Amino acid sequence: MTQLAHLETERLRLVAPTTACLDAYLQFYTNGESSKMYGGPIEPTQVLARLKADLGSWYLQGFGVWVIQEKTTGKYVGTCGFWQGYNWPRELTWWLLPETRGLGYAKEASIAAINYAYDELAFAHVRTYMNDDNDAARKLVERLGGVKTDRILFPDGLYRDIYTLNKVSA
Numbered sequence: 001m002t003q004l005a006h007l008e009t010e011r012l013r014l015v016a017p018t019t020a021c022l023d024a025y026l027q028f029y030t031n032g033e034s035s036k037m038y039g040g041p042i043e044p045t046q047v048l049a050r051l052k053a054d055l056g057s058w059y060l061q062g063f064g065v066w067v068i069q070e071k072t073t074g075k076y077v078g079t080c081g082f083w084q085g086y087n088w089p090r091e092l093t094w095w096l097l098p099e100t101r102g103l104g105y106a107k108e109a110s111i112a113a114i115n116y117a118y119d120e121l122a123f124a125h126v127r128t129y130m131n132d133d134n135d136a137a138r139k140l141v142e143r144l145g146g147v148k149t150d151r152i153l154f155p156d157g158l159y160r161d162i163y164t165l166n167k168v169s170a
Helices: 019-029 034-038 044-061 105-119 134-145
Strands: 012-015 064-072 076-083 091-096 126-129 147-153 159-165
Touching: 012 105, 019 034, 019 076, 034 091, 044 076, 064 091, 064 105, 076 105, 076 147, 091 105, 105 126, 105 134
Parallel strands: 091 126
Antiparallel strands: 012 064, 064 076, 076 091, 126 159, 147 159
């Protein structure tokens, strides 16, 4: 069984998913505008299943997402880490509650996750991808130094660009 690491940045803690994070998951996934790039909105029962899947990924695959917690408030504000669905490539992924977007949290958490992947998980590479119309994600990936390395057809029938991310200096 994988021990879930607890990561810290200047302003954030990246912690294991637990039921204490359910309210943040509900706020995000039941809001259609917030979660449209993640298949939302979804029903609360599906949200709980998503939280369980995020935790279970650590045990089944040896990696997963952390829940992002503000150090100053203790509030859970999103997730960041690694996801891999059946027949999908592994990717760096993240989401934030709308009121915490634009504060640099996604970049700060992503740097910690990328560096952990290379240093502790021994990933040979870190990659991410997004729908073509997800401009916010693409801009973040570019700010992280991501380089477009491929474009492939995904199991859902969409083509997406693949970006490779190197270890990042904070």
